[in-house]
Amino acid sequence: PxxxxxxxxxxxxxxxxxxxxxxxxxxxxxxxxxxxxxxxxxxxxxxxxxxxxxxxxxxxxxxxxxxxxxxxxxxxxxxxxxxxxxxxxxxxxxxxxxNGVNTATNAPAEDPDIPASGYYGAASRTNGNQVSSNRPT
Known part of the structure; x- marks a missing residue:
């Protein structure tokens, strides 16, 4: 298949x-x-x-x-x-x-948009379109 x-x-x-x-x-x-x-x-x-x-x-x-x-x-x-x-x-x-320091997850500054590849990350998020209120913009 x-x-x-x-x-x-x-x-x-x-x-x-x-x-x-x-x-x-x-x-x-x-x-x-x-x-x-x-x-x-x-x-x-x-x-x-x-x-x-x-x-x-x-x-x-x-x-x-x-x-x-x-x-x-x-x-x-x-x-x-x-x-x-x-x-x-x-x-x-x-x-x-x-050094054992946590790497970035998805804060807006850590997850930029890459329009050329069609990727829109956390940088495009607002408080109105986050998947959870626990992920502030």
Missing amino acids: KNVLLAVCWMQGEFDMSAATHAQQPALFTAMLTQFRADLSVFNAQCHGGSAADVPWICGDTTYYWKNTYGTQYNTIYGAYKNRESEGVYFVPFMTDG
């Missing part, structure tokens, strides 16, 4: 940290992952490695705002994404520079 599912990029968990039920999120994530792979098994021929169970699940880190505001909850939720490579789940943390 021409279309092949190579990986799933999972960028979720922020608002789970602010919920009283945040401790339930790791088990819910595992159940969702299991069900997702089971549901896709009818499309094994179109999955990386020939099996939905082998499609890598890449879990991206959250912004520093969430990590710093909800440290304990962050460790519960995002900690559950870590060390699961044997299950095909890979955690991608935010980068730090050579």
Whole structure:
């Protein structure tokens, strides 16, 4: 088949940290992952490695705002994404520079527009079109 599912990029968990039920999120994530792979098994021929169970699940880190505001909850939720490579789940943390200093995320000054390539980053955002009020302009 021409279309092949190579990986799933999972960028979720922020608002789970602010919920009283945040401790339930790791088990819910595992159940969702299991069900997702089971549901896709009818499309094994179109999955990386020939099996939905082998499609890598890449879990991206959250912004520093969430990590710093909800440290304990962050460790519960995002900690559950870590060390699961044997299950095909890979955690991608935010980068730090050579001195261990956090690198830029998506503050407007850190995420400029590149009109020539059709990319419009956080520099084009206003308080009216941010995805969250926790990402000020």
